[in-house]
Amino acid sequence: MITGKNYIGNQLLATGNKTYKTFNPKLNIENEHTFFEASEEEIEKAVSLATEAFEVFKKVSGAKKGEFLNAIADEILNLDEILIEAYMSETGLPEGRAKGERGRTVGQLRTFADLVTEGSWVEATIDTSDLDRNPIPKQDIRKMLVPLGPVVVFGASNFPLAYSTAGGDTAAAFAAGCPVIVKSHPMHATTGELVASAISKAAQKTGMPEGVFSNLNSAGIEVGVQLVKHPKVKAVGFTGSIKGGRALFDLASQRPEPIPVFAEMGSVNPVVILPKATTLRGTEIAKTYAQSITLGAGQFCTNPGLILGIKGESLDDFIKVLSDEIVKIEPSCMLHPNIIGNYDKNKTNALQQNGLAVTAEFNNDIATNHARQTLTTVDGKTFLENKTLHEEVFGPFSMVVQCQDAKELETIINNLEGQLTGTIIAENEEIVKYNTVIEALQNRVGRIIFNGVPTGVEVCPAMLHGGPYPASTDSRFTAVGIHAIKRWVRPFSYQSWPNDLLPDELKNENPLGISRVIDSQHTYRKI
Numbered sequence: 369m370i371t372g373k374n375y376i377g378n379q380l381l382a383t384g385n386k387t388y389k390t391f392n393p394k395l396n397i398e399n400e401h402t403f404f405e406a407s408e409e410e411i412e413k414a415v416s417l418a419t420e421a422f423e424v425f426k427k428v429s430g431a432k433k434g435e436f437l438n439a440i441a442d443e444i445l446n447l448d449e450i451l452i453e454a455y456m457s458e459t460g461l462p463e464g465r466a467k468g469e470r471g472r473t474v475g476q477l478r479t480f481a482d483l484v485t486e487g488s489w490v491e492a493t494i495d496t497s498d499l500d501r502n503p504i505p506k507q508d509i510r511k512m513l514v515p516l517g518p519v520v521v522f523g524a525s526n527f528p529l530a531y532s533t534a535g536g537d538t539a540a541a542f543a544a545g546c547p548v549i550v551k552s553h554p555m556h557a558t559t560g561e562l563v564a565s566a567i568s569k570a571a572q573k574t575g576m577p578e579g580v581f582s583n584l585n586s587a588g589i590e591v592g593v594q595l596v597k598h599p600k601v602k603a604v605g606f607t608g609s610i611k612g613g614r615a616l617f618d619l620a621s622q623r624p625e626p627i628p629v630f631a632e633m634g635s636v637n638p639v640v641i642l643p644k645a646t647t648l649r650g651t652e653i654a655k656t657y658a659q660s661i662t663l664g665a666g667q668f669c670t671n672p673g674l675i676l677g678i679k680g681e682s683l684d685d686f687i688k689v690l691s692d693e694i695v696k697i698e699p700s701c702m703l704h705p706n707i708i709g710n711y712d713k714n715k716t717n718a719l720q721q722n723g724l725a726v727t728a729e730f731n732n733d734i735a736t737n738h739a740r741q742t743l744t745t746v747d748g749k750t751f752l753e754n755k756t757l758h759e760e761v762f763g764p765f766s767m768v769v770q771c772q773d774a775k776e777l778e779t780i781i782n783n784l785e786g787q788l789t790g791t792i793i794a795e796n797e798e799i800v801k802y803n804t805v806i807e808a809l810q811n812r813v814g815r816i817i818f819n820g821v822p823t824g825v826e827v828c829p830a831m832l833h834g835g836p837y838p839a840s841t842d843s844r845f846t847a848v849g850i851h852a853i854k855r856w857v858r859p860f861s862y863q864s865w866p867n868d869l870l871p872d873e874l875k876n877e878n879p880l881g882i883s884r885v886i887d888s889q890h891t892y893r894k895i
Contacts, residue, residue, distance in 0.1 A: 369450065372403040372557075374410050375564045375583040377417040378572065383407045388587040390557050393460035393708075393737040394701050403557045406584035406591050411598070417579025418518035418547040419600045424577040426515050426545040430880070434485035436574045437542060440534055441477040443566035444470065451562050455528055458556040460701030460737065465664065466529075473529040476536050476827055480543040483850045489513070489543075492873045492884040496895065497864070507864050510874040513857040515545035516628075517602030520595045522616075523553030523560055524607035525703055526667045532556070533563035533583060536827075536852055537605035537630075544856035546603070547580045551595060554587045555704050589615075596620055596629075603856055606631040607669070607847065610760075610838045617841050630855045631841045632834060634760045635788040636673035637822045638781065640809060642794040642802055645819075646682040651689050653793055657766075658693035660821040662741050665700035666764035667707070670789050670822040673760055675768045676777055679747075687768055691728035691743050699730055699738040702763065708737050711763035715742060718761055723750035727768075739763050748776045752783060774805060781808040786836025786843065789815045789822040814839060814846075 372387075373380040384407035390399045406414070428436075444451065455466040483489050490512045497508035519541040523532035530536065533550050541548045552560035564583035571580050584591055596604055596619045604620060606613050606629060613631030620629045641653065660672055677683040702708040718724060719742075728743040741764035748771035751757050757767065771777040790813035792799070792806055799806065810816055814835030825833055825848055833848035834840040840847070845855050862870060872879045876895040883892055 369565070370401045370558055370561055372401055372561070372585070374404065374406045374414075374585055375561075375568055375581070376410055376414045377578040377582060378568065381410050381413075383409060386587065388554060390458045390555060391704055392457050393704055394456075396736045399457055399558060401558055403585045405586050408594065411584065411591060411594050414549050414579075414582035414584060415518060415595070415598050415600050418549055418582065419579075421547045421577040421579035422515070422517050425547055425580050428545065428576070430484040430487045432574065433543060433545065434481040436570060436576055437477045437481035437484070437539060439570035439574050440567050441474040441481075443570045444474055444534060444563060447562055447566060451559065454558040454562055455556070458559055459528060459703050461664070461703075469527060469529045472827060473534055476530070476539050477534065479827065479850060480539045480853070483853070484543045486882070487873065487880045488883040489850070489853060490873050490882070491859075492882060494874060494884060494886045494895070496887055509861055509863050510865065510870065511859055511861040512871065512873050513854070514860045516856055516858060517546060518549060518600060519546045519603045519605060519856055520549050520551060520601050522551045522592060522604070522606040522608065523556070525553055525555050525707065526669070527607070528553070528556035528559045529563065531607045533560045534567055536848055537607075540852040541605070541856045542580075544853050546856045549582045549584065549595060549601070551592045552583055552585050554585075557585055592616070593619060597623060599623070599625065601627065603627055604629040604631075605847075605855070608633065610634040613841060614838070628855070629841055630845060630847065632669065632788070632847045633838050633840065635669055635835070635839045636758070636760050637670050637787055637789045637791070638674045638676055638784060638809070638812075639672050639791040639793065639822070640777070640781070640805060641675060641677045641683070641686065642792070642798045643678055643680060643682060644795045644798050645793045646677060646686050648795065650682055650686040654686050654689035655693050656821060658690055658697060660823045661694060661743075661766045662697045662700070662764045663823050665702045665739050666741070667703060667762065668823050670825060672791065672822055673766050675766060676771060676780060677768065678774065678777060679770045679772060683770060687727055687745055690768070694741050694743050695728050695730050697741065699734045699740060699764070701735070701737050702739050705737055707762070708739055711739055711761065711765070714759070714761045715763070715765055718744070718757065718759070718765070718767075721754055721756055723747065723754070724757065724767070741765070743768070745770060748772055748780055752780055758784065774802060778805050778808050781805065781812060784812050786839045787813045788833065788835045788839045789813055789817060791817040791820065791822055793819055812836060814843060
């Protein structure tokens with residue numbers, strides 16, 4: 369079933385001469401299949417097909433797009449254990465995580481299918497004419513969201529299913545009416561090809577135009593660079609490092625026609641633990657956070673890498689319990705030797721900074737490619753003065769910053785870069801007492817959590833997965849939930865247009881039965 373070739377529309381091609389294999393971090397060996405990196409000709413063909421497909425796909429009804437998305441979900445499930453085994457062999461992650469992520473992927477596809485089948489997401493807005501208005505007659509103007517065009521999606525290293533080939537970016541782009549070209553992640557190309565085969569089958573079964581989907585292999589950055597620079601590509605989705613996301617953003621901005629890059633990047637996800645909560649529940653909180661910091665070897669974009677508290681006996685006790693608990697947890701396998709190599713390098717760089725003290729590190733024997741979880745602490749003044757300490761260490765690493773008082777705590781928060789999440793651990797009465805601290809945190813994050821952990825991103829309409837730069841390149845949008853569709857569309861208005869030539873969403877008779885705004889009133893009525 370695995371060919372190692374590139375899915376270019378309905379074809380499987382391998383005209384390039386550069387090949388590579390994926391790696392099993394658990395067994396510390398290469399996997400068996402060989403993959404062919406996409407050639408320039410294959411890239412050009414994929415983009416040309418996507419451009420042609422767009423002219424058809426943008427007019428496909430919401431109901432038909434819903435059938436397509438549900439068919440993708442069905443085909444992914446039909447892959448059954450073959451997909452789970454491939455996922456595990458390329459990530460070192462356990463079966464439970466693989467099946468959980470598959471469930472999330474299928475759930476996202478079905479949620480977007482429901483969204484576009486119902487149809488109101490297009491935000492149809494109608495202002496009817498008043499030609500007798502003085503001194504200037506009012507024209508009939510109607511607006512809705514329309515798709516941007518071919519979208520390039522970069523597979524994420526840490527989520528081979530939910531943020532990759534058929535992940536949230538791809539599902540949202542399909543729902544919007546945009547063809548998708550996936551730049552498959554080289555660490556999980558087998559998983560990517562299996563999912564690509566599912567999308568291809570679904571597209572053909574539901575009569576989607578050829579070129580609505582392509583999957584291109586790439587061992588390095590060249591294929592991605594060519595795709596982002598291609599004049600017929602209209603938007604980019606990326607989940608990964610600040611360095612990678614910023615490079616793509618800059619490339620897209622420098623084009624003769626700049627395009628949006630929706631990149632979800634680095635985050636240390638600050639956790640503010642307030643004094644009364646620390647005193648009353650410090651042990652319980654420490655045990656919970658030991659699990660959160662080490663979950664999945666810390667390879668989540670919402671991993672709690674920074675804990676901020678106010679100096680005192682209760683914080684000292686919290687640090688001690690957290691230090692004791694974190695080393696009781698058996699280390700996990702990281703995704704790839706390169707990932708653990710970067711973890712060790714970035715951790716070493718952090719530990720070399722003056723004033724940073726290690727309070728706990730797993731020191732027993734570990735298997736190859738497993739990560740030693742580490743907890744550190746530093747005082748607030750040192751943290752403020754050294755920006756290196758603000759940088760993410762991707763993996764099971766966290767830092768406790770001991771602030772002198774609430775004012776220093778607030779100053780530190782105000783000096784943080786943008787983050788995906790912020791967490792407040794507090795008793796209810798502390799919310800009022802420390803309101804300026806909480807307001808400062810709100811200004812730096814996309815989602816704020818009360819008495820919980822940031823790990824775990826619920827896929828639902830209210831979820832905001834994004835945040836001020838560099839958490840994401842545009843804090844107005846989310847990468848998770850139905851509103852992620854808004855990244856791949858633009859508003860478009862029709863003025864004084866004949867009713868029978870308007871899209872169904874904007875016609876007087878409302879043939880789709882969707883919710884619209886007519887003369888500033890939300891309604892399902894006809895005109």
